[in-house]
Amino acid sequence: MNEAVPVKEGVALRPGPDGGLPAGHPAVAYGKIGVLIVNLGTPDGTDYWSMRRYLKEFLSDRRVIEVNRALWWFLLNVIILSRRPQAKGKDYETIWNKERNEGPLRTITRSQSDKLGERLGPLDDRLVFDWAMRYGNPSIASRIEALQSQGCERILLVPLYPQYAAATSATVCDAAFDQLKKMRWQPVLRVAPHWPDEPTYIEALANSITSELAKLDWEPELVLASFHGIPKEYFEKGDPYHCYCYKTVRLVREKLGWPEGKLRLTFQSRFGKAEWLQPYTDKTVEALAQSGVKRLAVITPGFVADCLETLEEIAGENAEIFHHNGGEKFHFIPCLNESEGGMKVLEAVIRRELKGWAELG
């Protein structure tokens, strides 16, 4: 760059007489700071091929499925992808955002990014907020490129998982670094850590439980905190996810001043025949109903946004299991989503992790 040319940070400089750069110089955009929030992913549609494409990308990730590659290639391509896309497409249809023609995870993640921009953008005009999906669209690669083309020399990557797991948080980093590998002018990347014990998060969960239960004309005998599971083998190999889930639940219970049995942790969303982390949510819901529990509420603290696993699996399937086995009242407490409490959590994490790049107070 020609040092004598006056330049303004964050502005794309172009070659030419008034562009700020000498003729022949490649265009330069610089000086901005990107904040890229990333959630798991969602299919582009509920039809067979959209579902298949999404599931194939997701289930081909070695962080998600650790079994032998040759065996998995056969199971995935010959068995799973012949039936699961259709079955899961039907499940997605029950929660699909018809107005926008997309899954709720995409709608909510976009809205979280927009709201972050409204809340934090005015504090520093170098900040650019964006969002991506680890599987499906918009991809992490495409958004890192877009941020760089807007002048982001630095990017804060925020995997939207309060509890770290290799199958979720780590794979977001894999995808981001895969993109960086391809770039000549790499942005500097910072990764926001998980936040299982972040005080605003614990407070938001406790407030959400209290305010949701206050809306009911009945009181649950207990509340289940249901987290997405992982195979037990991943835990045995050292994945810390299990401990983070327990920590979050203990802190929320302490915040509420509840005894141990009133807020119980369970794991949902098993996939395949191997053992996953226990106790299982569906089996617990069934056993509770069979043992005479009539009123139950469920919260899903590990999900930053409502999605198939919360709306269809918990609010749908598990409510049905409860009623089928003698339970009478079931209430699903929605995820924090883009609520004020939820936005305060994301804001707290981002403010902290931007320190040294942008002082937002």
Ligand SMILES: C=CC1=C(C)c2cc3[nH]c(cc4nc(cc5[nH]c(cc1n2)c(C)c5CCC(=O)O)C(CCC(=O)O)=C4C)c(C)c3C=C
């Ligand atoms: C097969 C292995 C899987 C592991 C391990 C796993 C871990 C894991 N997943 C989430 C969050 C979400 N998963 C979602 C859907 C989903 N998960 C799996 C499989 C594993 N997840 C599949 C195959 C699917 C797709 C649906 C299906 O076919 O059953 C979602 C919802 C996405 C949506 O669009 O709504 C989320 C979110 C976490 C947090 C986690 C480990 C901690």
Ligand SMILES: [Fe+2]
């Ligand atoms: Fe999952």
Ligand SMILES: [Fe+2]
């Ligand atoms: Fe543990």
